[in-house]
Amino acid sequence: MIKAISREQLKTIRKRFERLYGSQAEKLLERFVMVIGRYGVGVDVAPEVDKWDERDSVLITYADTVCHEGEAVPLKALNRFARKHLTGAIRTIHLLPFYPWSSDDGFSVIDYRKVDPDCGEWGDVVALGQNFDLMFDFVLNHCSAKSSWFKDYVAGIEPARHYFLPMNPKKDFSEVVRPRTTPLLTKTRTRDGESHVWTTFSPDQVDLNWQNPEVFFEFLDILFLYLSKGMRIARLDAVAFLWKELGTNCLHLPETHEMVKLFRDVCEIVAPKAIILTETNVPHAENVSYFGQGDEAHMVYQFSLPPLLLHAFTTGNGSYLTKWAMELEPPPEGCTYFNFTASHDGVGVRPVEGLLPNDERDALIKHVEEAGGRVSWRAMPDGSKQPYELNITYYSALSIPGDTKLGAARFLCSQALALSMRGIPGIYFHSLTGTENYTEGVEASGQNRTINRRKWQLPELKEHLKDGVGKLVFNRYLRMLRRRTEHPAFHPDAPQEVFDVNLDLFVHRRTSLDGEEAVFCIFNLTGKTKQLKQLCPDPKFTEAEVFYDILRARELKPNSKGYTIKPYQALWLVPRS
Known part of the structure; x- marks a missing residue:
């Protein structure tokens, strides 16, 4: 039975349509109501439950990261690998774009409703979802120039002839924020003559016209399809660039925020367990703006964490990481952070604007280059270039030449720190496996x-x-993940308090929602053994005589000199009486 929509929910959806599409709102609302039930979505809706708990973690991977000649398609090989190794450690698998594509390793989508036959078919995706929750990419900003939509635009065929953004190249685009150095406009030949279409990321990735409600309903249908295939988390890729308005920077416009809210409202009606995650690789204050007032994204990427963490562990100086973490506001109720250190993209540089001084940022860039990494750039309005992201595997960035064991300890300590932070952890496949730089690729x-x-x-x-x-x-790494699931202090909503103890330590406390469990998380950011009389000023710590170390599954007692912390050691300590 199709779920009845409350009057209040209809009022909210109408309000969103009015802000986005003005006088068309009433007709669009009627059309929206008619769509409910498509692919079975919105039928027999389960009651709302807690969206997450301490067992939540996300593995980020391409559908074809693991291949095997004995398997017909990569998705089957990934499923077999995941069932054997990841059960009990990983709850959700983020399948990076597995649709037919033409460039950017999947992010130039040709057909959103199909599975790339080189990866498998929808049945393989559904089979993976029988053992794990799933995250899909909702690539909203652009589609492939090879897509049927763009071919129809070129041919002048409805409705796609109005899906894109032809612009006059003589207009002033100097205020538009650019994430790339490629031209903003790409010339193409259409039935009606020469056209210059908006292409934020590359000539093959043509931006969509979200001022046309037909584009919204196209993606609403795609959202329902993905939900019907088992998607729990919808990752809104590059969503900050969604709405364009000449004379503005075309970044984070009010209509973009309104669209994110609209998708959240839709999910709360038809799939209350679904989670909206925004991907906005920008400075911290801009990034967290996508929480809205607790009415926008359920989850946002913690984009400042990867570069700050990398800086702390490569310098042994945790002051910038600690200051940022101490000032980090708790997310609104019903929202949380997505804590990650690596993904299919590089380590963002923009998210440390205002957090790292330029000389510290430049030193980090130099370290990455010396570790075999690369730097990607973005174009500035004055024609200059600025670093946009650091391309390197997180393991290679923290490895130590000539000392593999110490390098592995440094890397794992960084991962233990990220896993301990308030929010849901995201683990990139190549971090889990300790993959080194793929320079030949x-x-x-x-x-x-x-x-x-x-x-x-x-x-x-x-x-x-x-x-x-x-x-x-x-x-x-898997042992850390499994042990983490057993402790309610690591619930995504569990409070976090950060302590400024020592330049070369990072220390914080997590407390379970019922107040029954406290975990003190302590990390040595250096390659030297530390002998300290006290590790944390919190009375719950100073008054405890013995601790249980979650990571080593053993008791820890201070000696006559206090506490000894080995190079790059991570501690998750539970006080015991």
């Missing part, structure tokens, strides 16, 4: 981001995990 593709996008043959991956770096990282 960069040379073959000519793309910096390929450095962190290696494709594994399953037998090759098995060998990697048996020895060397893979062996040092993989099992210990």
